[in-house]
Structures are given as structure tokens and as C-alpha cells.
Amino acid sequence: MTLTLPTLLRPARSTALALVQVTLILIAVALICIPFADLQLHQVDPWHELGLIGYGLITPHWSDVTVLVEAVGLTVAFALLAVTIAVPLGLLMAVYFHWRWLRMLAAAIRSVHELFWGLLFMQLFGLSATTGLLAILIPYCGVFAKVFAEIIEQQPPQPGATLDPASSRLLRYAYSLIPQALPSMLHYVRYRFECALRSSAILGFIGLPTLGFHLETAFKQGQYSEAAAVLWLFLLMIASVRYWLKPVLILPWLLVSIWLLPANPVPVSLDLAWQFVSVDLWPSSLRSGDWAGFGSWLWRLLSEQAIPGILETLYLTQMALALTALIILLLWPLASRRLVSGPAWTGGRFILLVLRSTPEMVMAFVFLLLFGPSGLPAVLALALHNGGLISFLIANGSEIDRHQQQRPDDPQGLLRLAYLENPRQYPAMLALLFYRWEVILRESAMMGILGIATLGFYIDSAFSEIRFDRAFFLIIITALLNIGVDAIARRLRQRYLPQTSRSSDNELT
Incomplete structure (x- = not known):
């Protein structure tokens, strides 16, 4: 390879700069989505209900x-x-x-x-x-x-x-x-x-x-x-x-x-099963070869349900992704022996166990009781669950080399977190976060079953109305959207996080 003067003068690509760029993009996209998403609070005073739920948690009974x-x-x-x-x-x-x-x-x-x-x-x-x-x-x-x-x-x-x-x-x-x-x-x-x-x-x-x-x-x-x-x-x-x-x-x-x-x-019944697969899942215009009628049916589906559902799903996904990153930065230090020990470490591990083990649907259902039907419960549930899961993996990764000899001048406490541990773990955190992007999108769409206006809301409504053709096409659209986001996330990991991309892929999906 011949090195020209412009090549020699061009600065080497900085890994830190790449991480800053991708982080700023993540935050900017989430902020842009906020005005467009349905985040309205329908219940101004949730404290009474929250008190009842809290009392129930400490008095389990069946x-x-x-x-x-x-x-x-x-x-x-x-x-x-x-x-x-x-x-x-x-x-x-x-x-x-x-x-x-x-x-x-x-x-x-x-x-x-x-x-x-x-x-x-x-x-x-x-x-x-x-x-x-x-x-x-x-x-x-x-x-x-x-x-x-x-x-x-x-x-x-x-x-x-x-x-x-x-x-x-x-x-x-x-x-x-x-x-x-x-x-x-x-x-x-x-x-x-x-x-x-x-x-x-x-x-x-x-x-x-x-x-x-x-x-x-x-x-x-x-x-x-x-x-x-x-x-x-x-x-x-x-x-x-x-x-x-x-x-x-x-x-x-x-x-x-x-x-x-x-x-x-x-x-x-095999006859009914075949009818469901060959007839019920397809619009009548498509089965009869009426392409103009099928185009009209598809346009109505896209304009009235699919596009609004896609946009709301994407809005909630991007906000949940950014909030997940914030939760990871706050929680993972509480579960790493490199930073805490004793009761603090036990408490941090317990918090992560609750967050990563509780399904997003359950969390969202509780938040719906507190804040009413909007996208906010979905964002909180997705961020808390995925934040707990990734924090658990980051904390485990940080403990692998905790027995290595430390330098005498290593900082301690918050300085150690800010100058040593976070910089070491941040690339892996971003890799795992981008890997969970497609999973968060899939879960955002699923939240529609609880009444949140994502793609799942229109899918569930179509099943309730026995409009299996609408439900099937909306599921196909959901799958295509997930495949597209997964491809984008994979490109971002390969470009900005080439050293951690593959190892993160094998950690979780």
C-alpha cells in the first residue's frame, strides 16, 4: 500500500470519538421522538394505587x-x-x-x-x-x-x-x-x-x-x-x-x-386448518386476483393502521433504548464487586434479579394502572427490564478480572467508576444495547396487546374482529420492521464496536 501525504496527515480514527458519536446519535434520536410519542399521563395522582400495590408486595397471599x-x-x-x-x-x-x-x-x-x-x-x-x-x-x-x-x-x-x-x-x-x-x-x-x-x-x-x-x-x-x-x-x-x-x-x-x-x-379439523391457512389469512381481493382491489385494501391497511403503528412503535423503541442506557450506567456499578461489597452488592444483585426476571409485559401492566393508557408505561417497562438484564451482564464482566493486581495510584470510589470502570465497560454496554435494539422493538410492538397504540394494538384488534387477513399482514409488517432494525443495529456494531460485536451477539438475544 502506498502512503500519500494526505493519508499520513489524516488522523487515525479514535475509538473514543466513535463511541461519543454513536452515543450522541442515540440521545438525539430519542429526544426527537419525544414530541411525537403518546406520553400523556391520564392519572394525575397515582400514589394511592401505588400504595396499594406496595402493600400487596409486602403481604403476598394466595x-x-x-x-x-x-x-x-x-x-x-x-x-x-x-x-x-x-x-x-x-x-x-x-x-x-x-x-x-x-x-x-x-x-x-x-x-x-x-x-x-x-x-x-x-x-x-x-x-x-x-x-x-x-x-x-x-x-x-x-x-x-x-x-x-x-x-x-x-x-x-x-x-x-x-x-x-x-x-x-x-x-x-x-x-x-x-x-x-x-x-x-x-x-x-x-x-x-x-x-x-x-x-x-x-x-x-x-x-x-x-x-x-x-x-x-x-x-x-x-x-x-x-x-x-x-x-x-x-x-x-x-x-x-x-x-x-x-x-x-x-x-x-x-x-x-x-x-x-x-x-x-x-x-x-384438517379442513378448518387448511381453510385458515389458505383462505382466512388472505384478503378476498387477492384470492380472486383483483389486484386493484387488493391495492386499495393494502393502502387502507397501511395508512390507517400499519404506518401509525410503525411510527408509535419506533418512537417508543428509541426512547426506551436511550433510557435503558441511562439505567445501565446507574445500576451496573451497584452489582460489581470492583466497586461495592457486602450488603450494597447484595442489594444491587437483588435489584437486577427483579428487573431482569420480571417480564416487560408485567411491568407495563403495573405502570398502566399507575399512569393510564399511553406509551410511557411501555417505555419504562422496556427500559427497566433491559437495563437490569444488560447491567447484570456488564457487572459479571467487570468481575472476571477483579483479582488482577491493581496499580497503587488507581482511583477509588466515584473517581474509579468515572475514570476506570465506565470507560472499560462502555463499549461492551453499547454493543449489548444495540444487540437488544431489535428485541426492544419486538417487545414495543407486543405492548399493543395492553392497549398501547403500537403495531400489536392493531394486530390484537384484528384478531378480536376476526379479521385474520389484516392481522396476518400486520404481523408480516412487524417481522419486516424487526429484520430491518436488526440489520441497522448489526451495521452499527460492526462499524463502531468491531471488537465487542461478536462476543455480545453470543451473550444474549
Whole structure:
């Protein structure tokens, strides 16, 4: 390469400058969205309701323990069986992830939220075990395929050189790359199972008898002690996963899960299923070949529902993304032994456990009771949950090298946080934040089921009105929007955070 004078005089790109630029862009976009989003407070004085909720949290009570135990069993059953089936399917997809159509399929199925999959399958299978399993299983196949493929890609190829060159791709992966990647994949599966528990719980918001169903019912009826009992039980279940789901117990748990699954209430008619897939999901103008009529139908859908829903979803997403960054900066130091110890560290860890374990839907439901129907509850819920999750990962990362020898002149206290720890952890924080961008968007769209005017609101309304063609096209639009945002976030990570991008991708999705 020939170095010219302009090349020599051009300053090297500063990593710090790049981080400042991307941070300012993040803040600017969030500020621009504020005037356009629906953030109106409909309840001026939420303190009375907040006091009732607070009293309920410290006085949990549930009269019928049998019902609660059954809900816990179903929550675990849906999550465990779905993950057990999705892992081998996702691994098989990862082996052939070099096929473009397979990558597109994985991106499409993971871009649709579990609740939207649940609403679709409810039309075929009703409130049954099949609906619950498929709603979690299908998107998780896409997630596992992507993450497993990236983990395998990072493995050294040398062991595969000892195999016969004529061996099939599946055999080469099975005998060389997959064994090397197995520890990282198992670590991710354990994390993803916690996510599946949250997904299983919130399926109760569409009627499945998991913990979310009883939590929503208790909150709607103002029975906050009962709601607190469900919530505390769920948090305890998440916190103790490592103790009750040891490898030796997985097979017994699987057998129990199969036994707990409810039977389908109504036999599935193949004729009705085919009618739903081939007729009900498509507008009549498209089925009849009336392209002018289909264009008119599509324009009305876009102008009246899709575009307003997309804009509100994007507004809330961008504000939640910026607020998440602020929450991370405030919370992660409270859970790192490099900065705090003793009761302060225990308290910080407990706060992060509550935030990362409580589903966004549950938080948003509580905030709706306090502030009324607007986008503010969604922004707060998304920021708190994702802030708690990323803070937990950042705090864990900061503790990995806490035993390294420190310099005598290292600052302490707030100075250490400002001049050492935050600069060290900030690139990883931004990488994880951009990785969660697409997830926050998907959750923002899902918030519409609670009445917030995002895409999910129009999807849920279409299902309620038995307008399956509208619901289906809106779900497709939601998936395309998620794929687009994911592509933008990936470009930003690769451009501004090349050293932390891939490792962050493998931490969470």
C-alpha cells in the first residue's frame, strides 16, 4: 500500500470519538421522538394505587395453592419442552446456515413475538398445549440457529482437517466444530431457558393457564396481595433455576412436563386448518386476483393502521433504548464487586434479579394502572427490564478480572467508576444495547396487546374482529420492521464496536 501525504496527515480514527458519536446519535434520536410519542399521563395522582400495590408486595397471599402449583407446572412445562425441541432443530439449522434461504427463514420466524405466534395458533388449536409449545418453539428455533451458527463460526477449523474431505457437512460439524462449541452453546441454552420461562408466563395474557394469566387477573381485580404472591413465586423460580434444573434432573422434569400438559379441548379439523391457512389469512381481493382491489385494501391497511403503528412503535423503541442506557450506567456499578461489597452488592444483585426476571409485559401492566393508557408505561417497562438484564451482564464482566493486581495510584470510589470502570465497560454496554435494539422493538410492538397504540394494538384488534387477513399482514409488517432494525443495529456494531460485536451477539438475544 502506498502512503500519500494526505493519508499520513489524516488522523487515525479514535475509538473514543466513535463511541461519543454513536452515543450522541442515540440521545438525539430519542429526544426527537419525544414530541411525537403518546406520553400523556391520564392519572394525575397515582400514589394511592401505588400504595396499594406496595402493600400487596409486602403481604403476598394466595388462597388456593393447588391452582398456583398447576400454573407453575404449566409455565415450566411449556418452557422446558419448547426449548428441548428447539435446541436440536436450531442446531441442525445452524449447520446449514450458509444457505441464504435458511438464514432468511430464521430471521423471519424469530422476528415475530411469541404472543403473536400464540394469537395465530389459537385460531387453529384454541387454548391448548399445542398453542403454547408452538408459540415458544418456532421463534426459538430461529434464535438458536443464529446464535449457534455464530458460536460455531468462532471455533478453530484445525480439528476438521483430520477428517476425510469427502465427509458430509453434517459429519464434519458433528465430529469437529460442535464438540468445541458445546460449552458455549450449553451456556446460552441455560440463559435462553430463563427467557423461555418469561415467554411462557406472559402467554397467560392471551388466556393460556400459566402464571401470567393469574397475575393479570389479580391485577385487573385489584387483588395486589394475590398478584404479589404470583410475582414473588415467579422471581423465586427464575433465581433458583440452577438448583432445580440440574443436568441429572432434566429427564425427570421432561417426563413431568409431558404429564402436566393439558389435552387439546377440541380436536383439530384438517379442513378448518387448511381453510385458515389458505383462505382466512388472505384478503378476498387477492384470492380472486383483483389486484386493484387488493391495492386499495393494502393502502387502507397501511395508512390507517400499519404506518401509525410503525411510527408509535419506533418512537417508543428509541426512547426506551436511550433510557435503558441511562439505567445501565446507574445500576451496573451497584452489582460489581470492583466497586461495592457486602450488603450494597447484595442489594444491587437483588435489584437486577427483579428487573431482569420480571417480564416487560408485567411491568407495563403495573405502570398502566399507575399512569393510564399511553406509551410511557411501555417505555419504562422496556427500559427497566433491559437495563437490569444488560447491567447484570456488564457487572459479571467487570468481575472476571477483579483479582488482577491493581496499580497503587488507581482511583477509588466515584473517581474509579468515572475514570476506570465506565470507560472499560462502555463499549461492551453499547454493543449489548444495540444487540437488544431489535428485541426492544419486538417487545414495543407486543405492548399493543395492553392497549398501547403500537403495531400489536392493531394486530390484537384484528384478531378480536376476526379479521385474520389484516392481522396476518400486520404481523408480516412487524417481522419486516424487526429484520430491518436488526440489520441497522448489526451495521452499527460492526462499524463502531468491531471488537465487542461478536462476543455480545453470543451473550444474549
